[in-house]
Structure formats: structure tokens, C-alpha cells
Amino acid sequence: MATTMMLRVAPNVGALSSSSSSQSLMGSPLTARSAAPSLRRARTSGLVVKAAAPVPLPAEYGYVVLTAASSYVLVQWQAIQVSMQRRKSGIQYPKMYEDADPSVFNCYQRAHQNTLESYPAFLALLLAGGLAYPITSAAFGMLWVVGRVVYSLGYYTGDPKNRLKGAFNFFGLFGLLGTCLVFGARQIGMLPIG
Incomplete structure (x- = not known):
């Protein structure tokens, strides 16, 4: 029987922070409005954001x-x-x-x-x-x-x-x-x- 463990890879948080506020993805809850400019910049900078995937142990x-x-x-x-x-x-x-x-x-x-x-x-x-x-x-x-x-x-x-x-x-x-x-x-x- 395998156990599942979640591994999360945190991308460069600085690249995802909004320029109009000092909040980052790690620091506070995101709203669609505050995340959109950050994610748009992340996509154009070549940063790929992926969801965590389970790794079976x-x-x-x-x-x-x-x-x-x-x-x-x-x-x-x-x-x-x-x-x-x-x-x-x-x-x-x-x-x-x-x-x-x-x-x-x-x-x-x-x-x-x-x-x-x-x-x-x-x-x-x-x-x-x-x-x-x-x-x-x-x-x-x-x-x-x-x-x-x-x-x-x-x-x-x-x-x-x-x-x-x-x-x-x-x-x-x-x-x-x-x-x-x-x-x-x-x-x-x-x-x-x-």
C-alpha cells in the first residue's frame, strides 16, 4: 500500500508579486484582481506555475x-x-x-x-x-x-x-x-x- 505525500514547489515569489502593492502570493490571500497582473507578468517572463502533484511513497x-x-x-x-x-x-x-x-x-x-x-x-x-x-x-x-x-x-x-x-x-x-x-x-x- 502506497502512502501519498504532497510536495509543493514554490516558484520565485518575487516575480509574482504585484507592483502596485507590497503583497506577495505567500503573504496574503489573493483576489482575482490582485493576482491577475502578477500572473500575467509571470507568464510573459517565461515562469511556469504548476499545481502541486502527489508523489507516492x-x-x-x-x-x-x-x-x-x-x-x-x-x-x-x-x-x-x-x-x-x-x-x-x-x-x-x-x-x-x-x-x-x-x-x-x-x-x-x-x-x-x-x-x-x-x-x-x-x-x-x-x-x-x-x-x-x-x-x-x-x-x-x-x-x-x-x-x-x-x-x-x-x-x-x-x-x-x-x-x-x-x-x-x-x-x-x-x-x-x-x-x-x-x-x-x-x-x-x-x-x-x-
């Missing part, structure tokens, strides 16, 4: 949403670990790293920052790939999350080489990239759908 997309939520828990867990290690090491804000090398605090900080460096790409790939392949995307997403936990725990030992035990997280990220590439290629007709 597979019921399994819930797994993708839960995976995204678990990744947020991961990032917050790492932030708490850094904060506790900062207090223990006596490193004051806004200092990002301890000067001593090697430093256990620096390992905690790098584990968190390294996760944040790939987090936007992870979320984009997870949410987009999940539209076509929700179970596969959720599985690859959880592989990334578990890999990041193992990566962090290895780094937290104070020996940076131990972080490599969690390097399998990249299989999750590359798997998500694959789901997006196949989904995109099918959407534009480069691959057969089915």
Missing part, C-alpha cells in the same frame, strides 16, 4: 526514515562523547584540538568531525535512493551507521589506526550512491524500468 519508505533517525542519534551520541572527553581533558571552548600529540581528545573530535564531513551526502543519498529502493537503501544506511559506531569506538582508544575497524561504513555509502545512480538513470530512460 512506498510503504517501506518508513525504514528509510527510521534509518535517517538512527543516523541522527549516532551524530548526537558522538557529540556527547566529545563533550565528555573535552571536560575530562580540560580543553576549553572554542579550541577544537589539544596541542599535545597524540591526544585522546583529538581522536574523539576527529571521529565526530569525520562523520559530519560525510553526513550531508549520506542523508541525500539515503533519502533519494530510498524513493525507489527503500529496503536496500535502509540496509546500506544501517551499514553506514553501524560502521560509524565501530569507527568511533576504534578511534576512542586513542590509537588512530583502530578507526580502520569501522572502514566498512564506506560500503554502505557506496551502496547508497549505487541506488541513486540506478534510480536516476531509470528516471531519465538510460536504464529500463522494472
Whole structure:
């Protein structure tokens, strides 16, 4: 059973506002009289205004949403670990790293920052790939999350080489990239759908 979600694309609101008033399409209810000059200008400027269309989501997309939520828990867990290690090491804000090398605090900080460096790409790939392949995307997403936990725990030992035990997280990220590439290629007709 598919769930329907409405996605709305807002065109450039400034192009649709009336020159005779400061009201815009987003700011107040429109009357036919106030909208007509704006829409006439929008049509002549090449702007196409379309109504929102429903986008069906597979019921399994819930797994993708839960995976995204678990990744947020991961990032917050790492932030708490850094904060506790900062207090223990006596490193004051806004200092990002301890000067001593090697430093256990620096390992905690790098584990968190390294996760944040790939987090936007992870979320984009997870949410987009999940539209076509929700179970596969959720599985690859959880592989990334578990890999990041193992990566962090290895780094937290104070020996940076131990972080490599969690390097399998990249299989999750590359798997998500694959789901997006196949989904995109099918959407534009480069691959057969089915």
C-alpha cells in the first residue's frame, strides 16, 4: 500500500508579486484582481506555475526514515562523547584540538568531525535512493551507521589506526550512491524500468 505525500514547489515569489502593492502570493490571500497582473507578468517572463502533484511513497519508505533517525542519534551520541572527553581533558571552548600529540581528545573530535564531513551526502543519498529502493537503501544506511559506531569506538582508544575497524561504513555509502545512480538513470530512460 502506497502512502501519498504532497510536495509543493514554490516558484520565485518575487516575480509574482504585484507592483502596485507590497503583497506577495505567500503573504496574503489573493483576489482575482490582485493576482491577475502578477500572473500575467509571470507568464510573459517565461515562469511556469504548476499545481502541486502527489508523489507516492512506498510503504517501506518508513525504514528509510527510521534509518535517517538512527543516523541522527549516532551524530548526537558522538557529540556527547566529545563533550565528555573535552571536560575530562580540560580543553576549553572554542579550541577544537589539544596541542599535545597524540591526544585522546583529538581522536574523539576527529571521529565526530569525520562523520559530519560525510553526513550531508549520506542523508541525500539515503533519502533519494530510498524513493525507489527503500529496503536496500535502509540496509546500506544501517551499514553506514553501524560502521560509524565501530569507527568511533576504534578511534576512542586513542590509537588512530583502530578507526580502520569501522572502514566498512564506506560500503554502505557506496551502496547508497549505487541506488541513486540506478534510480536516476531509470528516471531519465538510460536504464529500463522494472
